[in-house]
Amino acid sequence: MPLADLHLHLLPAVDDGPPDWETTEAMLTQLAANDVKLVAPTPHVWEGDWQQVGERHRGLDALVQRAAEKGIQVVGAAELWASPDLPERWEQLLPLTYGGKGKYALVEFDLSEMPLFAEWLLFQFKVRGVTPIIAHPERYFWVQEDERNLYRLLAAGALVQVGADALLRPETPMGKTAWRLLQNGLVDFLASDWHAPEPSYPLAQAVQKLKGALNSEAITRLVWVVPRQIAAGNTVQPAWHSSPVRHEVQAFSSGSGNLPRRRHWWQFLWRWRKR
Numbered sequence: 041m042p043l044a045d046l047h048l049h050l051l052p053a054v055d056d057g058p059p060d061w062e063t064t065e066a067m068l069t070q071l072a073a074n075d076v077k078l079v080a081p082t083p084h085v086w087e088g089d090w091q092q093v094g095e096r097h098r099g100l101d102a103l104v105q106r107a108a109e110k111g112i113q114v115v116g117a118a119e120l121w122a123s124p125d126l127p128e129r130w131e132q133l134l135p136l137t138y139g140g141k142g143k144y145a146l147v148e149f150d151l152s153e154m155p156l157f158a159e160w161l162l163f164q165f166k167v168r169g170v171t172p173i174i175a176h177p178e179r180y181f182w183v184q185e186d187e188r189n190l191y192r193l194l195a196a197g198a199l200v201q202v203g204a205d206a207l208l209r210p211e212t213p214m215g216k217t218a219w220r221l222l223q224n225g226l227v228d229f230l231a232s233d234w235h236a237p238e239p240s241y242p243l244a245q246a247v248q249k250l251k252g253a254l255n256s257e258a259i260t261r262l263v264w265v266v267p268r269q270i271a272a273g274n275t276v277q278p279a280w281h282s283s284p285v286r287h288e289v290q291a292f293s294s295g296s297g298n299l300p301r302r303r304h305w306w307q308f309l310w311r312w313r314k315r
């Protein structure tokens with residue numbers, strides 16, 4: 041099965057990914073062996089890191105060349121740390137959206153606390169025409185404890201990327217959360233968040249594991265159809281729209297999509313009656 045991976049660290053010596061081209065080459069060899077046809081290297085852009093934003097794509101042209109020799113297409117992107125000053129840096133950030141198209145951006149949140157500005161920040165993306173993608177929500181303690189925190193971000197217009205490594209460790213809190221999100225139909229696509237040749241590439245292994253749980257059409261959507269659409273800058277229907285918990289997600293939507301809707305007590309009664 042061909043794979044598209046929109047979250048991994050492949051550019052040498054720009055973040056905590058591979059330190060040199062030799063390591064990047066070893067990773068490209070594994071990617072090709074796993075039938076990966078499209079990748080988006082997503083170097084970290086940490087909070088307060090603005091001086092070096094231009095450096096984050098250093099080596100991208102060379103990577104495009106080297107990957108093409110192995111039959112892999114490369115689209116530039118980044119993993120943006122969710123900080124309240126992102127909107128002020130918009131001009132710098134646009135080249136770091138997927139393919140520089142200004143349509144989709146990968147956003148990483150603090151593990152331990154959901155920031156108070158989270159929905160506001162996602163709204164800032166949306167008003168600029170960029171759909172934010174939440175990177176690996178299954179790792180966030182505040183999602184593990186209460187998935188309604190993720191519902192709020194979905195209602196604010198975000199898509200969800202779950203990590204292949206979590207699916208391979210179903211006994212851990214992040215693995216349990218990942219599988220629950222998947223079974224609730226809230227996951228838009230999967231990615232590896234791979235940083236180094238060891239441990240070996242996890243996305244193809246996760247696909248094998250998924251075969252017992254989902255049909256092949258659903259799996260293809262998660263690892264090929266949706267990520268390719270995102271890389272091309274095309275519109276994607278959020279997975280949660282057809283999820284069994286869509287009414288719970290909608291409860292956090294104001295219609296304009298940013299703030300939780302205020303409800304009167306009798307509106308809750310109405311919802312209960314509709315069930």
Ligand SMILES: [Fe+2]
Pocket residue numbers: 047048049082119233
């Ligand atoms: Fe990452």
